[in-house]
Amino acid sequence: MSKRPLREAVGAALNATSLAPDNTRETPIDRVAALSRASRLGSALWRLKYGDDVTLLTTAAELLANKARTDSRVRELTPYTRVGRRPELLLLICQYLIGEWLQDNCNTCGGRGRTGLGRGGIRGIGKLCLSCKGSGKRRINGAERGRALGVTGAAYWKTWHPCFEAIWTLILEADTGAASRLRAALRRE
Numbered sequence: 001m002s003k004r005p006l007r008e009a010v011g012a013a014l015n016a017t018s019l020a021p022d023n024t025r026e027t028p029i030d031r032v033a034a035l036s037r038a039s040r041l042g043s044a045l046w047r048l049k050y051g052d053d054v055t056l057l058t059t060a061a062e063l064l065a066n067k068a069r070t071d072s073r074v075r076e077l078t079p080y081t082r083v084g085r086r087p088e089l090l091l092l093i094c095q096y097l098i099g100e101w102l103q104d105n106c107n108t109c110g111g112r113g114r115t116g117l118g119r120g121g122i123r124g125i126g127k128l129c130l131s132c133k134g135s136g137k138r139r140i141n142g143a144e145r146g147r148a149l150g151v152t153g154a155a156y157w158k159t160w161h162p163c164f165e166a167i168w169t170l171i172l173e174a175d176t177g178a179a180s181r182l183r184a185a186l187r188r189e
Contacts, residue, residue: 006179006182006183007050008050009026009031010034010035010050010051010182011050011051014032014047014050014052014053015052016028019032030186031182031186033185034181034182034185037181037182037184038182039174039181041060041063041064041170041174042174042178042181043178045171045174045178046175048060049101049102057098060098061091061094061098064094064097064098064174065087065090065094067174068094068166068167068170069090071166071170073166074163074170077162077163079159079160079162089149092149093149093163096145097167097171100168101168101171104137104138105137106129106135106136106137106138107131108129108130108131108132109129109136112129113132113134114129114134115127115129142157145160145161146160
């Protein structure tokens with residue numbers, strides 16, 4: 001069995017030059033086949049992020065928009081009535097959030113959680129990043145999200161934030177669901 005983290009192993013498998021099977025160990029073909037067990041959205045997101053298949057951006061956004069249209073958490077939100085009348089707006093939101101998910105590292109520390117690491121970039125050395133508070137993840141920027149919608153940052157936080165968060169939750173559920181299906185198919189703990 002591979003010692004690589006699952007997401008990294010699947011990314012390497014999606015770009016492997018050889019998909020030859022081997023009955024004695026886990027191979028790239030096993031990982032690619034396991035990915036087929038995930039939902040269409042989860043599979044598209046993983047192929048997009050970990051397999052670097054940028055041709056799937058539109059497909060993933062359309063799958064996410066379709067899921068958002070039927071999800072009760074999204075439909076119950078006030079701005080959804082506006083989005084429901086303008087399907088292109090829902091698709092825009094989905095594309096934007098997938099872009100955020102793809103580029104989730106903090107801009108200040110590059111995802112390390114610390115700044116001032118010096119040459120080696122050794123984790124644990126340096127000062128805690130004030131932008132991400134050590135998480136290494138990008139913080140929500142309401143002004144950027146508002147600009148994507150054509151509204152102010154204040155209008156985003158007041159009206160649109162719950163809608164974005166509900167759709168963000170759909171992305172995270174698809175991601176973790178794909179991971180669970182892959183672990184089960186590959187018999188990983």
